[in-house]
Amino acid sequence: MSTTLALAKREIAGLFYSPIGYIVLAIYLLFVGLLFSLLVMQPGAVADPGPMFQWNHLILIFVVPFMTMSLFSEEYRSGRIETLRTSPITDFQLLMGKFLGAMGFYCVVIASSLIFILILSLFGRPDYMTVLTSYLGLLLMGMLMVSIGLFFSACTQHQILAAMSSCVTLVALGILFQAISYFLGAALGVSWAWLRTLRHVLRYLAIEPHMANFSRGIVDSQNMIFFLTGAGLFLFLTYVVLESRKWR
Amino acid sequence: MSQPAEIVAEQLTKAYGRFLAVDNISFAVPKGMVVGFLGPNGAGKTTTIRMLTCFMPPTSGTASVAGFDVFHDSLSVRKNLGYLPENAPLYLEMRVVEYLQFRGRLRGMDRQSIKKRIDEVTELCWLSDRKRWPISKLSKGYRQRLGIADALLHNPPVLVLDEPTVGLDPSQIRETRKLIANLAGLHTVLLSTHILSEVELVCQKVIIIGRGKILAQGSPEELKQQCAQRGPGSRLILEIRGPADQIRSALAALPGVDQARVVSDNAVCTVELVGKIDGAMREQIAALVQQRGWALREMRSAGASLEEFFVQITDPGAAAAA
Numbered sequence: 001m002s003t004t005l006a007l008a009k010r011e012i013a014g015l016f017y018s019p020i021g022y023i024v025l026a027i028y029l030l031f032v033g034l035l036f037s038l039l040v041m042q043p044g045a046v047a048d049p050g051p052m053f054q055w056n057h058l059i060l061i062f063v064v065p066f067m068t069m070s071l072f073s074e075e076y077r078s079g080r081i082e083t084l085r086t087s088p089i090t091d092f093q094l095l096m097g098k099f100l101g102a103m104g105f106y107c108v109v110i111a112s113s114l115i116f117i118l119i120l121s122l123f124g125r126p127d128y129m130t131v132l133t134s135y136l137g138l139l140l141m142g143m144l145m146v147s148i149g150l151f152f153s154a155c156t157q158h159q160i161l162a163a164m165s166s167c168v169t170l171v172a173l174g175i176l177f178q179a180i181s182y183f184l185g186a187a188l189g190v191s192w193a194w195l196r197t198l199r200h201v202l203r204y205l206a207i208e209p210h211m212a213n214f215s216r217g218i219v220d221s222q223n224m225i226f227f228l229t230g231a232g233l234f235l236f237l238t239y240v241v242l243e244s245r246k247w248r
Numbered sequence: 249m250s251q252p253a254e255i256v257a258e259q260l261t262k263a264y265g266r267f268l269a270v271d272n273i274s275f276a277v278p279k280g281m282v283v284g285f286l287g288p289n290g291a292g293k294t295t296t297i298r299m300l301t302c303f304m305p306p307t308s309g310t311a312s313v314a315g316f317d318v319f320h321d322s323l324s325v326r327k328n329l330g331y332l333p334e335n336a337p338l339y340l341e342m343r344v345v346e347y348l349q350f351r352g353r354l355r356g357m358d359r360q361s362i363k364k365r366i367d368e369v370t371e372l373c374w375l376s377d378r379k380r381w382p383i384s385k386l387s388k389g390y391r392q393r394l395g396i397a398d399a400l401l402h403n404p405p406v407l408v409l410d411e412p413t414v415g416l417d418p419s420q421i422r423e424t425r426k427l428i429a430n431l432a433g434l435h436t437v438l439l440s441t442h443i444l445s446e447v448e449l450v451c452q453k454v455i456i457i458g459r460g461k462i463l464a465q466g467s468p469e470e471l472k473q474q475c476a477q478r479g480p481g482s483r484l485i486l487e488i489r490g491p492a493d494q495i496r497s498a499l500a501a502l503p504g505v506d507q508a509r510v511v512s513d514n515a516v517c518t519v520e521l522v523g524k525i526d527g528a529m530r531e532q533i534a535a536l537v538q539q540r541g542w543a544l545r546e547m548r549s550a551g552a553s554l555e556e557f558f559v560q561i562t563d564p565g566a567a568a569a570a
Contacts (some may be wrong), residue, residue, distance in 0.1 A: 002353060002356070003353060003354050003355075003356060006350055006353035006354055007354070010339070010342075013342075014339070014341060017341035017342075018341065078337045079333060079334075079335060079337035080337040080338070080339065082298075082303055082331075082333040082337065083331070083337060083351075083398070084354075085302070085303055085325055086301040086303050086329065086331045086333075087326060087351070087355060088323050088326040088327040088354075088355055088356065089352045089354055132304070161260060180517075208257060239289050246304055246305060247304075247305065
């Protein structure tokens with residue numbers, strides 16, 4: 001456990017040492033601020049930060065890949081992977097260390113949006129339990145996003161390639177699937193059974209409907225299972241990639 | 249070799265597709281010895297080392313380090329091993345102390361022993377005055393030393409150093425070699441290099457590898473003897489004041505001399521003799537020179553160097569041409 005924490009701590013520190021960490025934070029704050037001022041902070045509106053959380057993933061799908069791109073890629077490129085893998089740590093500890101490190105930084109990023117909750121609480125009385133479930137949703141969603149980024153970072157020694165691949169995947173989950181399922185429902189009138197099934201599958205795979213529940217204060221096991229199994233799947237795939245690299 | 253072996257490789261093979269990077273090699277490194285792993289670039293040194301350090305599994309064959317199998321008991325091997333990879337890759341944004349603390353925790357050391365060992369290894373590797381420095385500000389030599397300090401941090405019985413002196417300036421090379429030589433006895437060291445003088449200076453045993461195969465192994469002295477037996481014989485360089493052609497013909501007529509060649513001739517002539525030249529022969533030559541009334545200025549043996557041996561066995565074509 002302590003070796004995993006040592007790895008995680010180094011990873012968080014690494015992000016704070018590099019300019020990337022600060023750029024990620026700044027961009028995230030900028031766009032959350034935009035969401036906040038456009039959707040939440042309206043004169044006469046209810047003090048409900050929900051929309052800010054419901055659409056948070058639209059920012060995170062472009063931000064998380066830059067947090068995760070270097071996790072393994074940079075170790076491969078610099079050759080430090082050799083010092084890591086010849087240390088007495090298992091691949092699982094290495095994987096968990098990297099994952100927890102990135103999650104730690106992710107938590108710092110999403111916690112920065114607390115400033116908007118603070119501003120809101122100056123003008124009204126938001127439902128703090130809903131804020132809590134929203135952050136739980138963001139945390140679970142982050143596990144999925146970070147594990148996807150981690151997977152692509154483990155696949156290549158080129159950071160940019162890792163960032164682009166995870167960005168494409170996250171855009172599919174965050175925007176594309178939902179748009180297609182919306183289009184299928186609206187334009188085709190859902191006459192064929194297989195199209196209806198496809199639409200349901202795509203809608204289940206999209207991030208927004210799952211996040212929407214959390215932002216309304218609903219903690220549904222179905223949404224939790226979606227994020228957790230997704231994260232588990234990509235962590236497992238990352239582990240497989242790490243193991244297989246040994247045999248090349 | 250009564251000492252138990254700390255590193256044992258048995259029929260170790262690594263294939264990349266059809267290319268055999270390491271081809272069925274076996275060797276043993278006795279406890280407490282500094283052993284040189286010598287070979288030209290691309291001979292399979294790093295691949296072998298990567299298999300010994302559990303970075304990649306062998307295609308076939310087995311190896312053990314500190315008594316543990318590299319494949320089946322890889323974690324135990326890695327606990328007992330200090331490894332300096334080629335070019336000593338480091339986290340540039342960290343400070344020296346931070347890096348060593350991180351490495352100590354990865355190895356499961358407790359806080360007190362990490363602190364104590366950091367003091368010891370930074371002292372040993374002449375890093376004490378750079379402890380608070382960011383690694384990115386360190387010169388190549390200091391980074392290399394930090395790599396060695398890291399390998400030594402958990403006081404492992406076995407050390408594997410992959411080209412530890414590459415990229416260092418001459419004085420740093422000398423210091424690093426001194427450091428490695430001092431580790432003998434306390435640690436078992438496998439030192440990979442393609443520099444011959446390094447092996448002659450610090451190693452008690454040499455394993456020469458070329459094109460994935462072991463070409464020779466033994467102490468530097470043994471290898472020199474082998475070279476003398478295999479090669480064209482020993483060489484003697486003479487500097488004599490006198491007429492060059494007379495000197496040459498007189499020396500060539502001596503029994504045991506296969507070849508006499510005038511290397512330079514300006515008032516003092518330099519002659520190179522090749523053949524079975526022993527101590528008695530040299531006295532004979534000295535007497536001959538005196539008898540003819542010439543003056544002997546210098547006589548030295550340019551006998552089999554390890555370098556010639558190295559070139560001879562790693563590249564038979566070049567040796568034949570020379």
